[in-house]
Amino acid sequence: DQQVKQNSPSLSVQEGRISILNCDYTNSMFDYFLWYKKYPAEGPTFLISISSIKDKNEDGRFTVFLNKSAKHLSLHIVPSQPGDSAVYFCAASYTDKLIFGTGTRLQVFP
Amino acid sequence: ETGVTQTPRHLVMGMTNKKSLKCEQHLGHNAMYWYKQSAKKPLELMFVYSLEERVENNSVPSRFSPECPNSSHLFLHLHTLQPEDSALYLCASSQGATGIQNTEAFFGQGTRLTVV
Numbered sequence: 001d002q003q004v005k006q007n008s009p010s011l012s013v014q015e016g017r018i019s020i021l022n023c024d025y026t027n028s029m030f031d032y033f034l035w036y037k038k039y040p041a042e043g044p045t046f047l048i049s050i051s052s053i054k055d056k057n058e059d060g061r062f063t064v065f066l067n068k069s070a071k072h073l074s075l076h077i078v079p080s081q082p083g084d085s086a087v088y089f090c091a092a093s094y095t096d097k098l099i100f101g102t103g104t105r106l107q108v109f110p
Numbered sequence: 111e112t113g114v115t116q117t118p119r120h121l122v123m124g125m126t127n128k129k130s131l132k133c134e135q136h137l138g139h140n141a142m143y144w145y146k147q148s149a150k151k152p153l154e155l156m157f158v159y160s161l162e163e164r165v166e167n168n169s170v171p172s173r174f175s176p177e178c179p180n181s182s183h184l185f186l187h188l189h190t191l192q193p194e195d196s197a198l199y200l201c202a203s204s205q206g207a208t209g210i211q212n213t214e215a216f217f218g219q220g221t222r223l224t225v226v
Contacts, residue, residue, distance in 0.1 A: 002152060009150075034214055043114070043200050043217030044153075089153065097166065098143070098215055100153035 003027045004092050006101035013108050019077040021104050023090030026071065030092035030099075035064060035075045038087045038103070047088070048075070080108045113137040116201050116218035124226055125191060131221045133184040133201030141206055142184040143215060144176060147198040159184060160206075191225045198222050 005024045013019045021035075031052040036044035050057040050064045050073070057064050063076045077084055085108050090101040114135045123129050135142065144156040158166035159178040173195075175187040184201055202215040 004152065036217075041219065043116075043202075043219045046214040046216065049214060091153075097155065097158075099155065100145075102150065102152045 002102075003030075004090055004099050004101040006088075006090055006104050008104050009102070010105040010107070013080045013106065015082055015108055015110050016079045019075075019080045019084065019106055019108065021075040021077075021088050021090075021106065023073045023075075023101055024071060025073075025092050027092070027094070027099075028071070029094045032093045033064070033066060033073050034091045034093070034098075035062075036089040036091060036100075038089060044089055077106075080106075082108050082110065084108050114201060114203055114216050114218035116199075116221050118221060119219065120222045120224075122224045122226060123188065123191065125193070127191075128187070128189040130188065131186040131199055131201075131223075133186075133218055135182055135184075135201075135203040135216070137203060137205075137216060139203035139205050139216070140181050141204045142178060142181075143202040143204075144174075144184065144186050145200040145202060145217075147200060147220070149197075153200065157186075188223075191223075193225050196223055196225045 003026050034049040035047040037047045038044040048059050048062045048064050050066050055066050066073045087103040087105050089103045117132045141160045146154045156170045157176040162178050177185040198220045200220045201218045204215040205213040
């Protein structure tokens with residue numbers, strides 16, 4: 001049973017516009033959520049996180065929103081840049097577990 | 111460069127071979143992880159070590175054997191693997207066991223394993 005789901009395997013966005021990546025989870029025990037970015041031939045790198053006691057966290061062009069009642073979080077990137085093209089993984093954690101989604105491939109075109 | 115180094119980057123092995131993957135972190139972290147990434151599947155947590163003790167084993171087959179001799183090094187010993195074990199194996203470390211201390215994990219570049 002997949003506890004963290006990213007239902008969109010890919011997303012294509014024009015440069016300068018907003019990219020919205022979505023993630024759903026099923027386990028209400030998750031208390032911390034993270035987004036990772038992965039380029040080809042590299043390991044995932046941490047991007048931004050949010051605690052379950054918050055509903056928004058912003059860091060520069062990146063904002064993560066958490067809707068606990070819907071068990072949904074999203075990552076907004078604005079403005080999108082070609083260098084943002086990568087695979088984005090949503091992850092959720094509780095106790096000593098960090099559970100990842102399948103990833104969404106974002107392509108930002110000029 | 112994330113401070114987590116994995117070797118080798120690529121490995122091709124036969125089903126009867128024995129090989130080991132190595133992970134080293136220079137971040138002073140006390141928790142280390144092995145993840146498996148197969149095509150079109152989520153990153154799967156295989157093993158968690160916290161303070162050099164294994165705290166999590168997600169029902170991984172015994173043909174995968176982890177070893178954590180100290181807080182900076184983590185190994186994954188492989189023997190009699192199957193072709194379906196071909197995947198990207200990622201090592202990660204964190205300040206504390208992720209989730210308990212709400213810290214992010216830092217990943218290595220991974221080892222691309224092909225079992226023939």
